[in-house]
Amino acid sequence: MNIDYMTSTACKIISGVRAWWGIPFATAERFRHPAIAAFDADRPYDRKGVAPIQPRAIDWLEADSGTGEDCLNLNVWAPDRPAARALPVVVYIYGGGFEHGANTQTTSNASGLAATGRVVSVSVNYRLGALGFLKLSQYGGRLAEASNLGFQDVIAALGWVKWNIAFFGGDPNNVTVFGHSAGGFQSLALLGAPSADGLYKRVGGFSGGPSRLVPASWAEELAALFLTELGIANAPERLVEMDTSLMVAALQKVGPQDIGDRNGADNRTLGLVLDGGQPGGVLHTHPMDVLAAGTHQDIDVLLSTASNDIGWWVANDLDRFNPHAIDNVTAEVARWRVPASRARSIVNTYNHGGRSPAEVRAAILTDWIYALPAARGVLAHAAAGGKAHLLMIGPADGAPAVHGTEMYALVGQDQPNRSPEQADRDTRIRDIVLDFATGEQINLWPAVTDRPVSGSVGKPPHDPAAHYTDVLNLFENIARR
CATH class of the missing domain: 3.40.50.1820 (Alpha/Beta hydrolase fold, catalytic domain)
Incomplete structure (x- = not known):
């Protein structure tokens, strides 16, 4: 036009x-x-x-x-x-x-x-x-x-x-x-x-x-639970005419609500479905497999995590999130198809500094859900000839680096009542988005090659590149899809 x-x-x-x-x-x-x-x-x-x-x-x-x-x-x-x-x-x-x-x-x-x-x-x-x-x-x-x-x-x-x-x-x-x-x-x-x-x-x-x-098979299990909750297991087409409030309520009852359950090894939850070859399918290949294969090496990639992503649930949803005991955290890690002895070793790595069981769980899930796939993804893309950048967002004065800490910054908005230090951090995040989108990557840090080189904003509690490397080593050979 x-x-x-x-x-x-x-x-x-x-x-x-x-x-x-x-x-x-x-x-x-x-x-x-x-x-x-x-x-x-x-x-x-x-x-x-x-x-x-x-x-x-x-x-x-x-x-x-x-x-x-x-x-x-x-x-x-x-x-x-x-x-x-x-x-x-x-x-x-x-x-x-x-x-x-x-x-x-x-x-x-x-x-x-x-x-x-x-x-x-x-x-x-x-x-x-x-x-x-x-x-x-x-x-x-x-x-x-x-x-x-x-x-x-x-x-x-x-x-x-x-x-x-x-x-x-x-x-x-x-x-x-x-x-x-x-x-x-x-x-x-x-x-x-x-x-x-x-x-x-x-x-x-x-x-x-x-x-x-x-x-797809796991997603179909959730659908069956949903239809049963609504009492229409034998008449699914009734959904076409059903009041939406009933569907919203039913999904809240049968869908996993805990952040760990929603992101575990067997995440039978609502989300993107690998439905290639299925009726109505659109997502044919796992994106990690695409990155590794190099079939989209012409697409530039930027992956970012917050240094304490899951800390949001400790601060805002502790009653549901709290595992209450370290043994329960170990049992959760073991459910990721990890041998019990290795699960204990992983948990011990995070169980230090007087952390509560909830804080230990949050630190593990932050790396399991976000840091591990990000590091593996950029390395796979780089190995296949693509350009990939890795970022870690740390806290700033008045802004802990939990899930969503950067949402205002990503679209260039000013978060209300932000401190000068947060304003500086958020402006940098906005400019990273713009540098990436305009192709002016000369203003970014070096792209990943054979190790997880990482940029950072705010004040992460650990060196980002070193932490990503530690996470890769800790979870080596453990599947995360």
């Missing part, structure tokens, strides 16, 4: 950024594939779109238009001043455990990236919970397309960007997709989805990487 966005009256202009809110990028019937929608450049896009249905649609969603199933919309931000050439594009995928989140919240407002004048930024919605990630395609009929639907929404959004972003001054051939937590897992999963090929040039995962994929 060869139109100068500077003449558009369909946007809002705020603080030097042009904003288009709530653009429909696709349509989808319940439990059906998304179909990419045409872009109407003359329609006003001056208010947020509908947010996805989810448990407890609370204030932090800032969902001015409410929640609903007609939620496949995206936001675009562009610098107010036109650039001499098409700008790189960043597409942000929010996290929330595949059950929460929206592009309406401040931590999805990527206007802060466009305000630098270096990029055009995009933030997309995708279906959540049973509507977006419960695998139901095995039941056929009207459910035959229901597999990884939320992930398919992300791919459809990237298709829309490919066709339309030039209108906003963006370069459709220079797109970086990055996200936090569930958004990071999806960004890296693009590598294993052939339908996404050609839609992106770089991928980045912050506290989410090439892991946490669920085998």
Whole structure:
């Protein structure tokens, strides 16, 4: 579409950024594939779109238009001043455990990236919970397309960007997709989805990487529990007409809620499903296998963790998270198909400095869920000839380095009441995103080669490169998928 966005009256202009809110990028019937929608450049896009249905649609969603199933919309931000050439594009995928989140919240407002004048930024919605990630395609009929639907929404959004972003001054051939937590897992999963090929040039995962994929057979077990809870095990197609509040409640009852259970070796939980060869399948290959094979060595990769990711659950959900005894932590590690003696050795490595059982568990899970896949992923990509960067985010004054500590920074927003030290850290995180997305990697630290070279921001409690190396050694030959 060869139109100068500077003449558009369909946007809002705020603080030097042009904003288009709530653009429909696709349509989808319940439990059906998304179909990419045409872009109407003359329609006003001056208010947020509908947010996805989810448990407890609370204030932090800032969902001015409410929640609903007609939620496949995206936001675009562009610098107010036109650039001499098409700008790189960043597409942000929010996290929330595949059950929460929206592009309406401040931590999805990527206007802060466009305000630098270096990029055009995009933030997309995708279906959540049973509507977006419960695998139901095995039941056929009207459910035959229901597999990884939320992930398919992300791919459809990237298709829309490919066709339309030039209108906003963006370069459709220079797109970086990055996200936090569930958004990071999806960004890296693009590598294993052939339908996404050609839609992106770089991928980045912050506290989410090439892991946490669920085998199709395990995902089908969760679906069976879900249908049984609803009393429709013999009539799954009744879901097509069912009230969404019933589905949300049922999934909360049968789906694992503990962060360890959701990320263990046998994570029969909601999330991305390895459904290649299955009805409605889209995710054909595990992203770690893609990285190792080198079939996408032309895609640059950035993987990042927070130094105390799981510390968030110690501070905010201790009643459910607390293992109460070190022996219970050892038993959990053993369930990862680790011999009992080695499980004890791993736990002993973390059990020092007067840590409580909950703090020991948090330190182990931080490395198991996030640091280990990140280190393995960048090394695999580098060995196959790709360019990969590894980062660790440490605390700053007033900002512990727990899960989500960087979410404001990732989209260039100022976290309320932040300290000067946190402001400096967050500005650096924002600039790392921009340097990566613009290809100005000369401003980053050296890419990984045969060892986990790592950049850092804030004040990690340990040398990041050394810690990643220690984690690789500690968990050597233990499968983590």
